[in-house]
Amino acid sequence: MALVTLTIDNRKVSAEEGQNLLQVIREQGIDMPTLCHLDGLSERGGCRLCVVEEEGSSKLLASCVTAVRENMRVTTGSxxxxxYRRMLVELLFAERNHVCSVCVMNRRCxxxxxxxxxxxxHLRYDPLYPRLSTDVSHEKYALDHNRCVLCARCVRVCDEVEGVHTLDMMGRGVSCRVIADLNQPWATSRTCTNCGKCVQVCPTGAMYIKETFSAHGEKRPDLPKRIRDGREKHTWGG
Ligand code: SF4
Ligand code: SF4
Ligand code: FES
Structure with missing residues (x-):
């Protein structure tokens, strides 16, 4: 594997050709914020929290979808x-109805x-307060669109790890929604295996296990990587 040399926060580092910047940044022990990225899933490049500055360019680069290049010089914190990151978080709060005090994931979100x-x-932007529904049709799980940040982790784990692609996205912009099969109640899906992986990777209270998801419920965002490693390297421990 060919190596490239680049500079991250004034530190010269080597990386394998084809690696993305986020991987290399984290290998350097830098605490880069992310939301749509999850180890074990493909990259989406949607949330833009992982942006970095590149010397010589006014554009910000989403590090999870940017391949390393020879001699690039990037800054991860300024x-x-x-x-910019604070504004993105504020906009996510303003777009839907995130009322933390009554959310099943309060303090674990x-x-x-x-x-x-x-x-x-506080928010510097007027909240949209959209009227959104919660799909509680599934026997075990609920999908609350009020809490969804459209990270598509659920969609990707359902497709890439469980292999059934029950979930997908419908619509664009503020009309975008996670849907099951052909936009039908989750309980009527004929493809869902009830595996619960989507719930485990959801970063907010948008997906949760009904009834059991209380103050003690923890999610398992490490699941995709553990399953992938288990399949590829036969390491099923833990
Ligand atoms: S429970 Fe499993 S199969 Fe059903 S939507 Fe979620 S990830 Fe897909
Ligand atoms: S339901 Fe959860 S995992 Fe799926 S897109 Fe919304 S926030 Fe992300
Ligand atoms: S983590 Fe890179 S865009 Fe979301």
């Missing part, structure tokens, strides 16, 4: 990047953690 990290204690 006032501009902090402001990745969006809430990001808000704490970027000091989001």
């Amino acid at each position: 006032d501009r990047l902090f402001r 990745e969006l809430q953690s990001l808000a704490l990290r970027f000091g989001v204690d």
